[in-house]
Amino acid sequence: MTVHYQQQGRIAVLTVDNPPVNALSVAVRQGLVDTIAKAAADPAVQAVVLIGKGNTFIAGADIREFGKPPQPPRLTEAIAKIEASAKPVIAAIDGAALGGGLEVALGCHFRVATPRAQLGLPEVKIGLVPGAGGVERLPRAIGLEPALKMIASGDPARGQRAKDLGIVEEIIEGDLLKGAIAFAERVLNEKRPIRRLSQVPLTAPADWSQQVAAARTAANRATRGQISPQRAIDCVENAVKLPFDRALAETVRIIGELIPSEQSKALRYAFFAEREAAKIPDIDASVQAKPIKTGAVIGAGTMGAGIAMCFADAGIPVQILESSPEALDRGMTRINDLYQEMVQKGRIREDDKKKRLGLISRATGYDKIGDADIVIEAAFEDMKVKKEVFGLLDRAMKLGAVLASNTSSLDVNEISTATKRPESVIGLHFFSPANVMKLLEIVRGAKTSREVVATSQALAKRIAKVGVVCGVCHGFVANRSRGAFTREANFLVDEGASPQQVDKVLYDFGMPMGPFAVADLAGIDVGWRVRRSLDATRPNNIRYSPTADRLYERGRYGQKTGKGWYRYEGAGGRTPVPDPEVEQIILQSSKDQGITRRPISDEEILARCMYAAINEAAKILDEGVAIRASDIDVMWLYGFGFPRWRGGPMHYADSIGVAKVYDAVRKFEKEQGVLWTPSPLLQRVAESGKGFNDR
Numbered sequence: 001m002t003v004h005y006q007q008q009g010r011i012a013v014l015t016v017d018n019p020p021v022n023a024l025s026v027a028v029r030q031g032l033v034d035t036i037a038k039a040a041a042d043p044a045v046q047a048v049v050l051i052g053k054g055n056t057f058i059a060g061a062d063i064r065e066f067g068k069p070p071q072p073p074r075l076t077e078a079i080a081k082i083e084a085s086a087k088p089v090i091a092a093i094d095g096a097a098l099g100g101g102l103e104v105a106l107g108c109h110f111r112v113a114t115p116r117a118q119l120g121l122p123e124v125k126i127g128l129v130p131g132a133g134g135v136e137r138l139p140r141a142i143g144l145e146p147a148l149k150m151i152a153s154g155d156p157a158r159g160q161r162a163k164d165l166g167i168v169e170e171i172i173e174g175d176l177l178k179g180a181i182a183f184a185e186r187v188l189n190e191k192r193p194i195r196r197l198s199q200v201p202l203t204a205p206a207d208w209s210q211q212v213a214a215a216r217t218a219a220n221r222a223t224r225g226q227i228s229p230q231r232a233i234d235c236v237e238n239a240v241k242l243p244f245d246r247a248l249a250e251t252v253r254i255i256g257e258l259i260p261s262e263q264s265k266a267l268r269y270a271f272f273a274e275r276e277a278a279k280i281p282d283i284d285a286s287v288q289a290k291p292i293k294t295g296a297v298i299g300a301g302t303m304g305a306g307i308a309m310c311f312a313d314a315g316i317p318v319q320i321l322e323s324s325p326e327a328l329d330r331g332m333t334r335i336n337d338l339y340q341e342m343v344q345k346g347r348i349r350e351d352d353k354k355k356r357l358g359l360i361s362r363a364t365g366y367d368k369i370g371d372a373d374i375v376i377e378a379a380f381e382d383m384k385v386k387k388e389v390f391g392l393l394d395r396a397m398k399l400g401a402v403l404a405s406n407t408s409s410l411d412v413n414e415i416s417t418a419t420k421r422p423e424s425v426i427g428l429h430f431f432s433p434a435n436v437m438k439l440l441e442i443v444r445g446a447k448t449s450r451e452v453v454a455t456s457q458a459l460a461k462r463i464a465k466v467g468v469v470c471g472v473c474h475g476f477v478a479n480r481s482r483g484a485f486t487r488e489a490n491f492l493v494d495e496g497a498s499p500q501q502v503d504k505v506l507y508d509f510g511m512p513m514g515p516f517a518v519a520d521l522a523g524i525d526v527g528w529r530v531r532r533s534l535d536a537t538r539p540n541n542i543r544y545s546p547t548a549d550r551l552y553e554r555g556r557y558g559q560k561t562g563k564g565w566y567r568y569e570g571a572g573g574r575t576p577v578p579d580p581e582v583e584q585i586i587l588q589s590s591k592d593q594g595i596t597r598r599p600i601s602d603e604e605i606l607a608r609c610m611y612a613a614i615n616e617a618a619k620i621l622d623e624g625v626a627i628r629a630s631d632i633d634v635m636w637l638y639g640f641g642f643p644r645w646r647g648g649p650m651h652y653a654d655s656i657g658v659a660k661v662y663d664a665v666r667k668f669e670k671e672q673g674v675l676w677t678p679s680p681l682l683q684r685v686a687e688s689g690k691g692f693n694d695r
Helices: 026-041 075-084 100-107 122-126 134-142 144-153 159-165 176-189 208-222 228-241 244-258 262-276 302-313 325-344 350-358 383-396 412-416 450-462 478-495 499-509 515-522 524-537 547-553 580-592 602-622 629-639 649-656 658-672 680-688
Strands: 003-008 011-016 047-052 089-093 096-098 110-113 118-120 295-298 318-321 360-363 374-377 402-405 425-430 439-443 466-470
Touching: 003 026, 011 026, 011 176, 026 047, 026 075, 047 176, 075 100, 089 100, 089 176, 096 100, 100 118, 100 134, 110 159, 110 176, 118 159, 122 144, 122 228, 122 262, 134 144, 134 228, 134 244, 144 208, 144 228, 208 228, 228 244, 228 262, 262 629, 262 649, 295 302, 302 318, 302 325, 302 350, 302 360, 302 425, 318 325, 325 350, 325 360, 350 360, 374 383, 383 402, 383 412, 402 450, 412 425, 425 450, 439 450, 439 629, 450 466, 466 629, 478 499, 478 515, 478 547, 478 580, 478 602, 478 629, 499 515, 499 602, 515 524, 524 547, 547 580, 602 629, 602 649, 602 658, 602 680, 629 649, 649 658, 658 680
Parallel strands: 011 047, 047 089, 089 110, 096 118, 295 318, 295 374, 318 360, 374 402, 402 425, 439 466
Antiparallel strands: 003 011, 425 439
């Protein structure tokens, strides 16, 4: 049985039991219908409490049923049975009440929740819209404007916020079932009228059309190019204009259009890819992660400060060690300023800021951090510096501590040789800004222990990062594959495109910024140092663009200096403006390279940038540095803002046809040379007629 029935006095308790997350499978839907009918038929029962077994209510629909013929009873039918009950039904919510789970709760007459409960309608995040009455009932429960925000964003509300909005009537501290039964008894004793949300008139404010327009603008800004948020807003509009049943029928019709769409397929793929990334072939439940109670960070620069904030945000005490008191002061000031900015924007409260700052302390020497469970080195990106730091850590840190490097490209195996415990060394590559970006590239060295990998994965989850494990090569997976992308962008500018044309093509494709705007944000001086680190190993016969180096030589470091590939006007300016000086630098660079400039189409720009990245990613996958094609996609989604509704570069290749990519790569090889040599894996997949994710 997936829905258990028991009776406590005059209250029937229905418990959804479908581990791990109580998804709304056909068995659960039928169980809800049957147990509600049983409660209705029992004269001794006067009220019903619906609760989930374990630590969750109902996490949502069974996503495995998407795309398959629907089996009765439909969720709308099950919810209608609940709502039609003549006896009050109370939803008791702990953990997740998401998607169909919240729709079931909204079909109940009352709702109570724990403080940690999460209530939301996240369907837009997998390219769909809420299809079982959530769009129609939520505005009736909390009003049009807050409902629009929740539905179009897909973001959940925690317990107290849900109560403030009016989704739940009461927050239960302590035992949820006891609290829900007590609430049900009060409903009966006070003879509270049953509230069926489908029958509550939806009274729209006079300016409702402006609220809808504002929601569309906000959704387009947050998820540019994604269809589902706009279709969800269409459904809310229908809820305002049409009777409940007709609006619900329109929603169901729209879902029928969205399910087979390429965007929804890509978003569902991304959903599963993220979960698949947590699975490592040789690490199972028998490998225990080390407990992380305290942390330390070496370096208080931009990355070190951001990493320390990640620990503090997760409630983990962390020490910061710097080479000088002045550098440490600057780092602590940076952290304080970032938290203050979060307070001013309403993201955290003042007491949250104080609590988090209280978890970050200064370390005056390596001997002071020796008891930390993990130390993350965020020093200058130079092998000599890294090895010096790790030599000191080897002597200072307790046995069993995890020794991690935040290197973005350097050889973790070589770094580990500075210690007598290479099994404890791992790469933890945070992306900038570390306190914001969700990707954590977990770089497993040749001698890194399975326990340390498992610990790093557990830490990633605890500090709200998406951890993806990979092996060692220069640039690892994310930066190495993106390197080919930016390489072609630079070549295209040398050949005749402008930085703004390239950036616009890739922005229109769905990227948050084009590669030249990104370079200015990250710092052209940073890219220059990376290129210099590769000079000794770069073959002389391999094409190289010196144009960015010329910008560096002129002090054009990007936004930090007010000029880079673009000009930035005003103090702290962030808006890129094309600069005639850059145009002249590019023209001279092309001339010096012996390149005859030509008009370049938008189509060529997109193909060369994307296909170069796909070809390089295929090489990485073939070498075994990446475990799965989907892992590469997850890195691009969370590390570079690749449009989620396209799934990632490997899924994008699958969707347009790997053979098409392979044919284009061969064409570019003839035109451009050895840098376009096709990956053997790209060729094999293309010739198989399958995709990277069919392997």
